[in-house]
Amino acid sequence: MLPAPYDRVLTELRSLLPDARLITDPLRTLAYGTDASFYRLIPKIVAIVESEEEVVGLLRVTRAHATPVTFRAAGTSLSGQAVSDSVLVLLGDGWRGCRISSDAETVTLQPGVIGADANRKLAPLGRKIGPDPASINTAKIGGIAANNASGMCCGTAQNSYRTLESMRLVLADGAALDTGDAESRAAFQRSHAPFLDALATLGTRTRANAALSERIRNKFRIKNTTGYSLNALVDYSDPIDILQHLLIGSEGTLGFISTITLRTVPEHAHKASALLFFPDIAEACRAVTLLKPTPVSAVELMDRAGLRSIENKPGMPPQIKGFGPEAAALLVETRAESAEALAAQVDQIGAVLAQTTTIGDGAFTTDPKACEGFWKIRKGLFPAVGAVRETGTTVIIEDVAFPLDRLAEATVELQGLCAKHGYDEAIIFGHALEGNLHFVFTQAFDTDAEIDRYRRFMDEVCAMVVQRYDGSLKAEHGTGRNMAPFVELEWGPQAYGLMKEIKDLFDPQGLLNPGVILNGDPDAHLKNLKAMPAAHGLVDTCIECGFCEPTCPSHKLTLSPRQRIVGWREISRLTRDGADPARLDALSAAYDYQGIDTCAACGLCSTACPVGIETGLLVKALRGQRRGAVAQRVGDFVADHTAGALDVARVGLRLADLARRTVGPAVVERTARALTGGHIPSLPRALPTATNFTPLPDLSHTGHSSTAATPSVVYIPSCVSRSMGPAASDPEQTPLPQKVEGLMRKAGFRVLYPEDLAGQCCGMPLESKGLATQADAKADAMLAALRKVSQNGLIPIVMDTSPCALRLKKRLTDDGMKILDVAEFLHAYALPRLTITQTDEPVVLHLTCSTRRMGLDGALTAVARACSSNVVIPEDVGCCGFAGDKGFSTPELNAHALRHLAKDVPAGAKSGYSTSRTCEIGLSHHAGVPYRSIVYLVDSCSRAKAPESAF
Numbered sequence: 001m002l003p004a005p006y007d008r009v010l011t012e013l014r015s016l017l018p019d020a021r022l023i024t025d026p027l028r029t030l031a032y033g034t035d036a037s038f039y040r041l042i043p044k045i046v047a048i049v050e051s052e053e054e055v056v057g058l059l060r061v062t063r064a065h066a067t068p069v070t071f072r073a074a075g076t077s078l079s080g081q082a083v084s085d086s087v088l089v090l091l092g093d094g095w096r097g098c099r100i101s102s103d104a105e106t107v108t109l110q111p112g113v114i115g116a117d118a119n120r121k122l123a124p125l126g127r128k129i130g131p132d133p134a135s136i137n138t139a140k141i142g143g144i145a146a147n148n149a150s151g152m153c154c155g156t157a158q159n160s161y162r163t164l165e166s167m168r169l170v171l172a173d174g175a176a177l178d179t180g181d182a183e184s185r186a187a188f189q190r191s192h193a194p195f196l197d198a199l200a201t202l203g204t205r206t207r208a209n210a211a212l213s214e215r216i217r218n219k220f221r222i223k224n225t226t227g228y229s230l231n232a233l234v235d236y237s238d239p240i241d242i243l244q245h246l247l248i249g250s251e252g253t254l255g256f257i258s259t260i261t262l263r264t265v266p267e268h269a270h271k272a273s274a275l276l277f278f279p280d281i282a283e284a285c286r287a288v289t290l291l292k293p294t295p296v297s298a299v300e301l302m303d304r305a306g307l308r309s310i311e312n313k314p315g316m317p318p319q320i321k322g323f324g325p326e327a328a329a330l331l332v333e334t335r336a337e338s339a340e341a342l343a344a345q346v347d348q349i350g351a352v353l354a355q356t357t358t359i360g361d362g363a364f365t366t367d368p369k370a371c372e373g374f375w376k377i378r379k380g381l382f383p384a385v386g387a388v389r390e391t392g393t394t395v396i397i398e399d400v401a402f403p404l405d406r407l408a409e410a411t412v413e414l415q416g417l418c419a420k421h422g423y424d425e426a427i428i429f430g431h432a433l434e435g436n437l438h439f440v441f442t443q444a445f446d447t448d449a450e451i452d453r454y455r456r457f458m459d460e461v462c463a464m465v466v467q468r469y470d471g472s473l474k475a476e477h478g479t480g481r482n483m484a485p486f487v488e489l490e491w492g493p494q495a496y497g498l499m500k501e502i503k504d505l506f507d508p509q510g511l512l513n514p515g516v517i518l519n520g521d522p523d524a525h526l527k528n529l530k531a532m533p534a535a536h537g538l539v540d541t542c543i544e545c546g547f548c549e550p551t552c553p554s555h556k557l558t559l560s561p562r563q564r565i566v567g568w569r570e571i572s573r574l575t576r577d578g579a580d581p582a583r584l585d586a587l588s589a590a591y592d593y594q595g596i597d598t599c600a601a602c603g604l605c606s607t608a609c610p611v612g613i614e615t616g617l618l619v620k621a622l623r624g625q626r627r628g629a630v631a632q633r634v635g636d637f638v639a640d641h642t643a644g645a646l647d648v649a650r651v652g653l654r655l656a657d658l659a660r661r662t663v664g665p666a667v668v669e670r671t672a673r674a675l676t677g678g679h680i681p682s683l684p685r686a687l688p689t690a691t692n693f694t695p696l697p698d699l700s701h702t703g704h705s706s707t708a709a710t711p712s713v714v715y716i717p718s719c720v721s722r723s724m725g726p727a728a729s730d731p732e733q734t735p736l737p738q739k740v741e742g743l744m745r746k747a748g749f750r751v752l753y754p755e756d757l758a759g760q761c762c763g764m765p766l767e768s769k770g771l772a773t774q775a776d777a778k779a780d781a782m783l784a785a786l787r788k789v790s791q792n793g794l795i796p797i798v799m800d801t802s803p804c805a806l807r808l809k810k811r812l813t814d815d816g817m818k819i820l821d822v823a824e825f826l827h828a829y830a831l832p833r834l835t836i837t838q839t840d841e842p843v844v845l846h847l848t849c850s851t852r853r854m855g856l857d858g859a860l861t862a863v864a865r866a867c868s869s870n871v872v873i874p875e876d877v878g879c880c881g882f883a884g885d886k887g888f889s890t891p892e893l894n895a896h897a898l899r900h901l902a903k904d905v906p907a908g909a910k911s912g913y914s915t916s917r918t919c920e921i922g923l924s925h926h927a928g929v930p931y932r933s934i935v936y937l938v939d940s941c942s943r944a945k946a947p948e949s950a951f
Helices: 006-013 026-032 052-064 115-125 141-146 182-191 193-208 210-219 231-235 239-247 281-291 304-310 318-322 339-353 368-379 381-387 404-420 448-469 484-506 561-577 581-597 604-608 615-640 642-662 665-675 719-723 736-746 764-768 772-789 802-811 822-833 849-853 857-867 891-897 917-927 934-940
Strands: 045-049 069-072 087-091 098-100 106-109 164-170 176-178 256-263 270-278 298-302 328-336 394-401 427-431 436-443 688-690 712-716 724-727 750-752 797-799 819-821 834-836 843-845 912-914 931-933 942-944
Touching: 006 045, 006 052, 026 045, 026 561, 026 581, 045 052, 052 069, 052 087, 052 164, 052 256, 069 141, 098 115, 106 115, 115 141, 141 256, 164 239, 176 182, 182 193, 182 239, 193 210, 193 231, 193 239, 193 484, 210 231, 210 484, 231 239, 270 281, 270 339, 270 368, 281 298, 281 328, 281 339, 281 404, 304 328, 304 381, 304 427, 328 339, 328 368, 368 381, 381 394, 381 427, 381 436, 394 448, 404 427, 404 436, 404 448, 436 448, 448 484, 561 581, 561 615, 581 615, 604 615, 604 849, 615 642, 615 764, 615 772, 642 688, 642 719, 712 736, 712 772, 719 724, 719 736, 719 917, 724 917, 736 750, 736 822, 736 931, 736 934, 736 942, 764 772, 764 802, 772 802, 797 802, 797 822, 802 819, 802 822, 802 849, 819 822, 822 834, 822 857, 822 934, 843 857, 849 857, 857 934, 891 917, 912 917, 912 934, 917 931, 931 934, 934 942
Parallel strands: 045 087, 069 087, 712 750, 712 797, 797 819, 843 912, 912 931
Antiparallel strands: 098 106, 106 256, 164 176, 164 256, 270 328, 298 328, 298 427, 394 436, 427 436, 688 724, 834 942
């Protein structure tokens, strides 16, 4: 039951938004209310808006009831600016518009566009947006602009403030303004003349105060996101220009940005990087000062503690372990329009570096893999601390900036403060060209003593940054709740007074994100601290950053990986404490569907997670706990009788096909729903027919050795491929194992099969149900059979289904065995032995989760492009959400994951291709064209040629 006035607000919001987009249940308000900061506030209402009109209506309702509102984009912010205990407003799917100007000099973006997606669209044109935060693969444009986020290469010249062309915005009173439209500006000038006059007066008064104006200019010569963008008052005289630039960095406290147009910046293709080592911080910082005027794009500083935290990681130069206790490193990158220009820049930078003292080996390289390795080292610093922290603690990453000429002494002093307060694990790194340092440490908030330690530390840090160096307390992470009590300390009473005037002018009722940026409570940063209790060993290292969310097919349907962990942490805490049983019951009941049933367990979250967490493993473990002894016995039976279980599945498919042809799909669905007790509520249009593959007798024996002319290959069709044939509506009716075998023979391979093929299974269906013991037993049995037929790994082994290939590779402990996913086999072994005739017919390609996780998305794409000159990879599709059998039991997950697919299927496309038979069922259903294995495409475009090489 919501307290007043929230019950009245909810009632009125229901006239604007459907119930599905108004969230009040305890699980989702907790989960959706979480951001990447170390603060916890649980909203009363979470509202998901899809249009500017809905934002205006929502503000009208909340204003009428004096109810605070906080706008949230991706929730990757670190300073507590995106949490609320009132009404939290999230962006739905309707905010993903992206329009690039004809010359690509500007890009117009809605706030729901992920920064990296904007860059992907701009990349073919040689451009990108200026801001480049570390969270750019997750952070959305709305949050990037509202926080004036920067990053490693952005500096102070290419952030949102400096590259802003125009914006469309909504103020607290519901008024909308498009600053790039003359009519909108004129209308706003008529309707809001007193408001604009007041802004103009603020600007005139500020510019007339020479000391204050110079103070503001000096504060923004280095990175600074503490407080409001007061530079708008001295940089511009037009009140509308002042207005739109004040919204940059305002963290949703002054208005809502519904569209923004940014000037783009060059994205040079030619790059060179160098990882350089110095005897101490002082020499590294001296090098930074010398490098500042040279054509460097980024200079990243890493202190000795930071290097030590990652020195044992794969790819790290072994020399690091021998460096002294004061050593430091700089990661330097330079970019140019051409190879010749790049070489000249490297020479110029090298001449400057020759004036410094370095240790160890270090030189520029243009090798993309080496450069990528360097940047992985740099990006691994933050998670390196997060991954080794004690359970129950959180990771805090603070963000300050100093004048460049004092960076060395400030770094040493900061190291001293960390040691003084017992943060021995703390590391320091940052964007050295801008004097910007991040320091990372772990902190518990479960005792008064720990909270007091944090308070004393932050008091001393703030005093040091402001009083000794006149630096920025927040360089690029935003003020938030974390630094709001210290804004006046940094800026002084006169500038702070200006900020209060701005807030009062824009938001006289104080309803937009209250407590953020300006907060009169000196202890605000010590309240509403987020606890991080133990939940499960598989996920306890989660730092709740949200980087996983764009990869998750259930995100925005139910819960994302971050939100699943948040929910399970709270359930685990309540279970241990024995407190609030009613809340525990409510959370647990909701979690069954929201957390467990709708998780695809695809593992893509682990590829984006800074600490490598695969949330699906937690979900599978919980499924196993939930199933009980009876399910375990059923799992044992299925594992022991795999061939029989597949026969039963084939009978079901045959009956379903017969029934659909005789009584129609609707009757079949109703019958299936009734027979399964609702566990199969939907049957896709592309339901497979049954198949039962039997290898050709003359190719099913073992013992063959490879020769140069006729190499052997072991083929292990997945149990899905052996039981599920093409859909009845698919023009291609050859079962996949038969097609694979034929293609292998066409390419000149002798095909071998393991013994007891009918009973072989990698265990994937069992694992997805949480039956890990049975699943591993099946995988191990299959590996034993494959070891025998492959002559202990002498002959390569090919799997035709990517999820099964990944599972076997993960389970494999014998380095001598080579298991190839079908994409690997086609790319590296089959194509060189075939003559390909490329088609210009559009080919739609789906990169399965397993393909991505194995790093084979490039190989699969190359295979498709070898066969077609027109390969389309839908940009808004990641995991398809079919998840084995979830497409039958939880069809809404598949529908949600593929909700953007149909729009990306080009006219004239007759088919799509992938490497997972179950994924292809859902893809066919939602795309409107049949999907089948990539093997079919290669077979249709190829003919045999004489073999040129063996394995």
